[in-house]
Amino acid sequence: PISEYEEYAKQFDPQKFDAKKWARTMKEAGMKYMVITSKHHDGFALWDSKVSDYDIVDFSPYGQDILKALSEACKEEGIRFGVYHSIMDWHHPQAQGPNYPEYNTQDSLKMNSRFPEYYTNYLKPQVTELIENYDPEIIWFDGEWIHEYTHEMGQEMYQYLRELKPSVIINNRVDKGRQGMQGMNKEDDDYAGDFGTPEQEILEGAANVDWESCMTMNDTWGYKLNDHNWKSAEVLIHNLIDVASKGGNYLLNVGPTAEGEIPEPSLERLQEMGNWLRTNGEVVYGTEKLKAHFKQGDDIRFTKKREEQIIYAISLKAPKKDLVLKFVKPLEGSKIELIGSDIPLNYTYSEEEGLIINIPEDALSATGNKYAWGFKINGVERTGK
Template structure:
């Protein structure tokens, strides 16, 4: 379908008409199918989200008062005018930023990709863009291309680099800046929004792909604004594919997301996968690709006083829970204004990495459990194998596995390098019992492998 959206723009004393031509879907000959583009992502299962920008400077406080809510929304929550927020750039000097260290932290945790905020809702850009001086190279004393340094390190260390990019922009006059003091007012419309999309938003996306790619994902957000339409979502989706044919685009490029549940209302809306936020679906979603994004504490962007950290145990079990339902886990860190990933985040990622060193086979490339709900934990699967993630180790050494009709050829502990056989007995046609050691290999999540006949 081709549609033309005409927007009246005021330039000086005269009106101009900017046409947004919604791109046709490329022919099947020129378009990689979704399975060809998303295969690596389905294998990865675990990635790092990074929210970083000027909001790390106030760190949750404004004019001596703590501002409720998530840190990266302080401009909106504290009703800060653009003229007062902009000077934060002069204080943004993250001299302790070390791209090699950041990527190494992610890699050691077992993460396969990094998604960083190239531009969040506040409009500040973490790269040297020609479309504005409101960026790290021109507006700050730091004057280093953060995205460029990360791109180099990701390539060196074999991590896929991806960019979060906000459609909404509280700084740009053609977007939501005029809505102050309610930047997030979804009832308002900007008559110049078409110009912002065609010349600014698309221009910056082209820079990001061409200067720092190839990228893994273009991770959009801020699509709930009034001016963003379903047609614009499809246009942007195909625009990204025109820049890089194998790129993945999340469903927030369209405007059909159902709140924090993160799934699109239907396939009438653009996007390759759903994005539940701060929650995990209750069950698997057959035929649906999805990725839960989640914070380690209560904020995405750094807040100095937010110490409500999820435990190592909780995060490890969430990773298994998400994989058992066929999803990916995008776990967030919010670096400080100095450029450091907070210590509690580093500690938790290191602990996850220790577990992944022994058990990553039970996460990477796995599919949703065929067993349904199990009483002792979760289950992930690969062809011919089931991985039993045992949270509650049986005191009597008898691990009962309901719902399994396949013949078990071998059972062993994934952490056991010798792969010593465990005794398996069949209780009835769809339940077996595995005799396990008295002591759990891991107090949080021990993995028992069942090799089964297909």
Template sequence: MAAYVFLLAAAGAGIGWAGEAGAPRQETPAQRDRRMAWWREARFGMFIHWGLYAIPAGRWKGQKVGGTGEWIMHTAKIPVAEYEPLQQQFNPVKFDAQQWVDIARRAGMKYLVITSKHHDGFCLFDSKLTDYDVMGTPFGRDILKELADACHRAGLRICWYYSIMDWHHPDYLPRRAWDPRPGVPADFNRYVEHLKGQVRELLTNYGKIGVLWFDGEWENTWTHQHGKMLYQYVRSLDPDIIVNNRVDKGRQGMAGLTAAGDFAGDFGTPEQEIPATGLPGVDWESCMTMNDTWGYKRDDHHWKSAETLIRNLIDIASKGGNYLLNVGPTAEGLIPEPSVERLTRIGQWMDTNGESIYGTSASPFRRLSWGRATAKPGKLYLHVFDWPAGPLVVPGLKNRVQRAYLLADRSRSLAVSATPSGISVVLPKEAPDRVATVVVLEIEGIPQIASP
């Protein structure tokens, strides 16, 4: 069995964590806005689920296993003793950190979030607290260091996913019913100290980290007190870092938004869904897959179209959120070609229309029958999904429009007129982009929309 370095468990399971590194000062709203600014500007990031589960890739002992690829240890009820040997098969010789970063950058993504450790407990980084990590594989290279270095060179933010739940660690509780390991004693407080030690490694060995993205917080052993103290500890190590709401117990299911109360976390995390409406004053990020799995699964060919993914990005931005779009690399270290194809198409759209996504705020309109809208001071970006046969009607807009044009053809102004129902814009007969063509309205003042 893989070995761990056991740290002394603090009495009371983490009391006094923040004081060990210097507790962060209370933030003013302006300070929080400055800390969140890059993330709100970015709007679009890459999620990467990668680990030992890429080797079975959805099959175990010759049988297809249901569910998502990264949950195979749980779904197939694989004991630690049977799953652990995958470590000696992990040798992704085609992994190229620069290639991954280039794929993300060309897609228009501004940050990467990778699974430093998923629920199976295997670490993609060089941890001095366990040998159940990438340095104990035939590959023997620190994947997170290579990715962090490539991101820093490219001007992208590198971010870490870290699972609180750990099916492998002997001190994590509760144990799985199908792998009780009765002869192995457990001390959850000691596990919490281990977790804290790995968080320190992740935030001190890889340069500036943008986000610490926790998960696996839902089991009863992890408490609200744990969450609050871990959030404070992380912020004490790096006062500028952003932490998601899964550090604590406030997440409301897959809808992902934080319940009322003193729960820790800087943004909500809807999973595989997009909120129905905008959420003024709330930071949130929808994490979604391109097919039906997070970790690579060889038999999952249920890919969303590039059109769907682009419109998801627009829909999320129009509601004031971020889009964290997942890839699940193969055991060889390659991002699957269907993912690359879709990211390439998204990048082509973003090359023309990125201005309508980055740094925008939510739509001021309740509903637009033909598409979505985003906004910046003095500008409205109209994302037209359904190209009209006649003029485009912008319902209820009361502002004076100084100029209208397409992002696909900035040099040509479009004719605009005020009508009793809003603003009418004369468009070309054919849409330059059938997925979403962006019409820009340069307006005077803050958007004023008449109630329907």
């Protein structure tokens, strides 16, 4: 109930929150952008909103603007700043709050006749504050599935934000086009949004539209004391490679503690990812999917450097003496590199057998890798099977 939840909000005092430390952690992990929850379904805002006093500055003992500190810290570190914002609001009387005793009962599916007032007088003004005062480069909506929020509202919201800041990127949950947890719109439908949002899953194949997979490090989006089911650094790195090979981005969740700290298991995994990316980042950053093949078998993924004839073959397992690639043709006279190693590689190529890369015994260990190995090939994609 709202009255009980408000008592917890009044206790929210993340004294150990350090925006600069967070931003440094992101940069060291190899992150290029971040998305922070500005307001979740509970309606509590993490910035100093002038539209409402149900926010961290006016309602909690902390009394400081988390979004302002984080947006500034991200700019200092070169991290692109984005905000998540819930369309749904369990606290606001014109949205879904006290009108419904429980969320997701049959009553909550009925049309709330005052929701358009909330949309016009509360939702849009708060998002306007986010754009005008925090200069986000991404607006990441959620909660669009409620009956009260319409396709027409989604289109209008998208256009409104485009006019406020033409360069902002807006996810497809601004509208009603998302098809379940897979998060992608039907390509032939007129739904607003710049990218798809698969949740807790990676697309099975490559997509022809922009998309981003949002996934947790354990089983929980927020901090949960007894959730110790952490994905290993190897799984997270392999997920990142898999997503990149299919043309997507990887939005990896961190659930901070009530004190404002990133949990130690998250920090450990982010550090491992950062270490791997410092050597191998070129196989992910500034790449795109190949036209016909994103993988070969279970253990090889491909990416391509944008606008260049450079293909990366990433092996998710340590390859043996030879690496055989069926879908890559090297340019004549070009060399092939094992990223992170200076040891030269010999190779042969034929139309019948494909590209065979000989791997010296000490080459893999020279990279310092233990999760995935990238091969940089000046070449083109071979089509066909």
